[in-house]
Amino acid sequence: MNENEIINTIVAILVLSGTFLSLVTTIGLFRLPDIYSRAHAASKSATLGVMLILLGALVYFYQDHGLDARLILGILFVFITSPVAGHLISRSAYYSGVQLWEHSVQDELKPVVEKKKKAAAEAE
């Protein structure tokens, strides 16, 4: 087994696990009951999946012309921004009144929001 085959094996493992995580994201988007759990599935597993695939590309192109700065930047950018996007969307869904799943047992944000609303009403 020469060097090329070893690199190709590592890249294949990375790409296939990233693809698996991407499929897990889709199954989560299909099957989970409300938007908050769907946002949970979409922001976490999709981020790790695309990071694994880009890491595979980084290892693969390392044998041609060294480490590529654009791929490293892409990995870092996805890692930083994708959870932030998930957070912002869940937050806007909550404040625009999207209901939780009917069987969920706890909503710890609700008393905080009501308290804030009451304080704002008293200030006016």
Add this chain to the structure above:
Amino acid sequence: MFTTILVVALSLLSLSLLGSIYRVIKGPSPADRVIALDTVGITMIAMVGVLSMLLRTSAFFEVILLVGVLAFIGTVAFAKFIERGVVLERKRDH
């Protein structure tokens, strides 16, 4: 062998892209659709990565960065629009 693995990964990624598009079409609330669109953008980044390995060229890496930035900015703008009704607010609006 390696090419076959990459083609299989590409087809599975397009399958998951189709699943996200199903959620874009069906999603009950606007936030559902926006989060599915974000997932579509991220899956597109992964597909460009696999495709550039398949074609063995490093010409498409700027596309990865660009799609990442555009997906993030679009999601943030939509989140702000859903929450407050405006994207760019004036100083005296609130």
